[in-house]
Amino acid sequence: MTVDASILCALREMSWGVSGAELSRQLGMTRAGVWGHIEQLRALGYDIEASPHRGYRLLSSPDSLHADDLYSRLGLTRVIGREIHVFQETTSTNDVAARLARGEAREGAVVFAESQSKGRGRMGRVWLSPAGKGLWFTVLLRPNIAPAGATQLTIAAATALARAITLQTGIVPDIKWPNDILIRGRKVAGILTEMSAELDHLKDLLLGIGMDVNLETEDFPAALRQTATSLAIETGAKVNRSELAVAILRELDRDYDLINKGHFEVLAEQWQERCSTLGREVSIRVGDRVIRGQAESLDDDGALLVRGAHGHLERIIGGDVTVG
Amino acid sequence: MTVDASILCALREMSWGVSGAELSRQLGMTRAGVWGHIEQLRALGYDIEASPHRGYRLLSSPDSLHADDLYSRLGLTRVIGREIHVFQETTSTNDVAARLARGEAREGAVVFAESQSKGRGRMGRVWLSPAGKGLWFTVLLRPNIAPAGATQLTIAAATALARAITLQTGIVPDIKWPNDILIRGRKVAGILTEMSAELDHLKDLLLGIGMDVNLETEDFPAALRQTATSLAIETGAKVNRSELAVAILRELDRDYDLINKGHFEVLAEQWQERCSTLGREVSIRVGDRVIRGQAESLDDDGALLVRGAHGHLERIIGGDVTVG
Numbered sequence: 001m002t003v004d005a006s007i008l009c010a011l012r013e014m015s016w017g018v019s020g021a022e023l024s025r026q027l028g029m030t031r032a033g034v035w036g037h038i039e040q041l042r043a044l045g046y047d048i049e050a051s052p053h054r055g056y057r058l059l060s061s062p063d064s065l066h067a068d069d070l071y072s073r074l075g076l077t078r079v080i081g082r083e084i085h086v087f088q089e090t091t092s093t094n095d096v097a098a099r100l101a102r103g104e105a106r107e108g109a110v111v112f113a114e115s116q117s118k119g120r121g122r123m124g125r126v127w128l129s130p131a132g133k134g135l136w137f138t139v140l141l142r143p144n145i146a147p148a149g150a151t152q153l154t155i156a157a158a159t160a161l162a163r164a165i166t167l168q169t170g171i172v173p174d175i176k177w178p179n180d181i182l183i184r185g186r187k188v189a190g191i192l193t194e195m196s197a198e199l200d201h202l203k204d205l206l207l208g209i210g211m212d213v214n215l216e217t218e219d220f221p222a223a224l225r226q227t228a229t230s231l232a233i234e235t236g237a238k239v240n241r242s243e244l245a246v247a248i249l250r251e252l253d254r255d256y257d258l259i260n261k262g263h264f265e266v267l268a269e270q271w272q273e274r275c276s277t278l279g280r281e282v283s284i285r286v287g288d289r290v291i292r293g294q295a296e297s298l299d300d301d302g303a304l305l306v307r308g309a310h311g312h313l314e315r316i317i318g319g320d321v322t323v324g
Numbered sequence: 325m326t327v328d329a330s331i332l333c334a335l336r337e338m339s340w341g342v343s344g345a346e347l348s349r350q351l352g353m354t355r356a357g358v359w360g361h362i363e364q365l366r367a368l369g370y371d372i373e374a375s376p377h378r379g380y381r382l383l384s385s386p387d388s389l390h391a392d393d394l395y396s397r398l399g400l401t402r403v404i405g406r407e408i409h410v411f412q413e414t415t416s417t418n419d420v421a422a423r424l425a426r427g428e429a430r431e432g433a434v435v436f437a438e439s440q441s442k443g444r445g446r447m448g449r450v451w452l453s454p455a456g457k458g459l460w461f462t463v464l465l466r467p468n469i470a471p472a473g474a475t476q477l478t479i480a481a482a483t484a485l486a487r488a489i490t491l492q493t494g495i496v497p498d499i500k501w502p503n504d505i506l507i508r509g510r511k512v513a514g515i516l517t518e519m520s521a522e523l524d525h526l527k528d529l530l531l532g533i534g535m536d537v538n539l540e541t542e543d544f545p546a547a548l549r550q551t552a553t554s555l556a557i558e559t560g561a562k563v564n565r566s567e568l569a570v571a572i573l574r575e576l577d578r579d580y581d582l583i584n585k586g587h588f589e590v591l592a593e594q595w596q597e598r599c600s601t602l603g604r605e606v607s608i609r610v611g612d613r614v615i616r617g618q619a620e621s622l623d624d625d626g627a628l629l630v631r632g633a634h635g636h637l638e639r640i641i642g643g644d645v646t647v648g
Contacts, residue, residue, distance in 0.1 A: 122522060144611060146641060147471045151523055178523065194527075196520045198446060199475055199502065200610055200642025203518075286524055287468055317470060318524025 001071055003027060003037055008046070008058070008072035017054030063132065065112050065242060073246040079108035080139060080253040081246075087111070089131070091118040094194055094208040097138040101196075101204040105140055110249065112137040119210060121190055122179070122320075127210050130219055134230070135211040135245050139252065142204060143259065147197040150205055151302030151317050152264050153256075154178045154193045157207045159270045160251035161189050167251075168244045169235050174276035177295065177304050177321055181211075182276065186229035188212050209248070214238050268298045277321060282306065286319040295321075325395055327351060327361055332370070332382070332396035341378030387456065389436050389566060397570040403432035404463060404577040405570075411435070413455070415442040418518055418532040421462035425520075425528040429464055434573065436461040443534060445514055446503070446644075451534050454543055458554070459535040459569050463576065466528060467583065471521040474529055475626030475641050476588050477580075478502045478517045481531045483594045484575035485513050491575075492568045493559050498600035501619065501628050501645055505535075506600065510553035512536050533572070538562050592622045601645060606630065610643035619645075 001009070006027055010018050020031045027034060038048055038056060045062025061069060067084045074081050083106050090096050090113040097111045116136050119129035129136045141153060158175045165173050165181070165188070174182045181189035192208035212230035220228050231239045258266050272278055277295045284291045284306065291314055293306040304316045325333070330351055334342050348355045362372055362380060369386025385393060391408045398405050407430050414420050414437040421435045439455035453460045465477060482499045489497050489505070489512075498506045505513040516532035536554035544552055555563045582590050596602055601619045608615045608630065615638055617630040628640045 123525070146610070147474075147519075147521065148641070150471075154523060193523050194520065195471075195522075196518065197471065198519075198642065199478060199517050200640075201447070286470070316524075317472070318522065 002068050004041060005068035005071040007037055008069055011056060011058035012072060017057040019055035065114060069242055070246060073242060074249060077253040078257050080256060081108060081110050081249040083109040085111045087113045089113060089115045089117060092116050092120055093136055093138040094192060094206050097140050097206050101140050107140060107142045109140045110137055121192055133215045133219060134213045135241055137209055139207045140204060143202060145202055146200055147195060147202055149301050150193055150195050151178055152259055153205055153207060154191055155271050155302040156255035156259055156267055157191045157252060159267050160248055160255050162274050163251045164244060164247040167247050168239060169231055171234055175271060175274045177275060177277040178318060183229055183234050186227055188229050213241050213244060277323060280323045283322045284316055284319040286316060291316060326392050328365060328392035329395040331361055332393055335380060335382035336396060341381040343379035389438060393566055394570060397566060398573060401574060401577040402581050404580060405432060405434050405573040407433040409435045411437045413437060413439045413441060416440050416444055417460055417462040418516060418530050421464050421530050425464050431466045433464045434461055445516055457539045457543060458537045459565055461533055463531045464528060467526060469526055470524050471519060471526055473625050474517055474519050475502055476583055477529055477531060478515055479595050479626040480579035480583055480591055481515045481576060483591055484572055484579050486598050487575045488568060488571035491571050492563060493555055495558055499595060499598045501599060501601040502642060507553055507558050510551055512553050537565050537568060604647045607646045608640055608643040610640060615640060
């Protein structure tokens with residue numbers, strides 16, 4: 001952990017105040033050094049009180065993503081979030097993560113951006129990502145599975161997003177197979193899974209996640225206002241993005257551990273409970289084909305099993321689903 | 325086509341000789357300009373005779389890969405080879421092609437290297453690629469199929485390699501599923517298929533091909549001499565690499581057209597005729613698992629169907645096969 005992350009950690013743990021002497025001891029640096037870091041954090045928007053009696057106290061944190069802050073909130077995870085990058089603006093966090101993946105980035109590295117100039121959804125569609133209003137980030141994974149198993153990770157991400165939303169807001173969202181999170185039928189988050197692979201094994205898997213956190217109705221183009229929503233619109237209050245981000249990473253870390261231990265079925269069950277697609281008549285566009293039938297269940301790889309009109313099962317690994 | 329490619333094309337078409345006046349008319353440039361290009365080609369090792377009676381005549385071409393030369397030999401193809409890059413040395417042609425794919429490279433672009441410093445086979449294994457002795461190249465494709473269909477392209481490449489070898493040398497090689505070409509049980513070529521994809525569709529597919537053309541026994545490390553071979557070792561004579569390269573690209577262009585028209589079954593048939601894996605007892609290592617059984621056939625996606633001891637069929641998309 002960096003010094004700034006350690007200081008934020010200590011300030012959050014000892015919310016009644018921590019003395020400069022104590023911080024200086026914990027960090028192994030002079031009290032003047034500690035003071036310098038406190039000043040830096042204040043410059044970043046952290047409101048830190050310094051009183052002779054109580055020492056330092058964190059009164060409030062800025063509404064911005066900051067790697068040290070995220071480390072200090074996240075604590076210890078198995079894989080996910082042990083390396084965090086935050087950019088003010090990028091083209092697309094998936095592109096940045098792909099570049100990092102070809103370099104030295106470790107598994108579980110996460111790339112956040114406050115805004116994306118070329119945020120995208122599936123099939124190259126535009127994803128709106130206004131500055132400071134949402135969570136736009138990518139998690140790099142290197143699971144030891146075949147490319148066909150990539151749907152498992154999308155399912156894991158969807159369940160993690162849904163649980164984190166419930167934890168932070170009390171809202172229980174629906175999941176639309178395989179990659180959308182809905183509240184009252186409107187999309188609040190999506191997942192763009194991209195991978196590089198050989199025929200029989202994944203090399204890098206990128207879970208690109210976009211969540212509309214604090215967008216207001218007027219932040220959406222008119223064409224999207226009937227089909228998209230945000231947590232702020234649904235709850236009537238701003239949601240702390242850093243807390244939410246950390247909740248998502250923790251939940252995803254747990255799900256990923258289940259997959260690595262061969263317990264995908266636990267996730268599949270959770271997913272099926274929340275899924276608005278199962279049991280419904282669906283049309284799924286896969287490339288140029290449209291497949292119609294009843295969405296029955298998930299298979300071991302996370303593919304959707306659809307029962308066609310003639311009673312045969314089709315196995316769908318991804319596509320555009322329309323219910324009804 | 326570039327001027328150099330056009331000149332080589334004309335010299336090959338009119339092997340009895342072509343006048344400077346005729347070339348200057350065809351190319352729309354002065355005779356002095358034509359002379360300048362002839363001099364450039366000579367500097368590259370093309371032996372071009374200039375006589376007052378017969379005009380220019382191509383006596384011989386150098387044993388090196390040269391994009392203009394390859395264009396002039398290839399002629400018109402549907403997709404493959406309409407963009408060719410030749411490097412003297414690269415890390416790996418798959419890496420270069422991946423970089424070009426993220427830029428402006430068109431589908432069917434081919435990247436050759438005279439040598440690779442980090443040539444690799446499946447699972448990151450080292451692939452020996454000594455300068456000027458083989459064909460080390462990558463073809464960029466963007467087929468409109470799901471990631472699971474990538475095996476189809478590996479199958480197409482394998483049949484194209486086998487046919488091109490037969491055309492150029494008369495030897496009929498075996499195919500070992502999914503990605504090796506063997507002569508008398510020894511590996512002469514391999515295919516490394518890599519892809520970038522979303523869950524349900526491929527973005528870029530790279531067919532990395534390595535073929536041992538003119539390696540001598542002493543070019544192989546002692547450990548490989550029992551399991552690897554080259555066309556020169558098998559035929560007892562040097563093989564023209566440019567001719568062979570062009571034959572492969574033409575065959576692959578034909579196979580790719582079949583796949584795009586939905587006729588993969590034609591390839592699957594050709595493949596099954598040449599395949600030394602089918603009908604045999606095999607062990608296949610896929611990640612940490614070993615699957616044993618009788619290799620029965622290919623399915624529509626090019627996956628290998630293996631009948632296990634208990635009679636059930638397993639569908640294998642890639643792995644290390646041991647026969648027997």
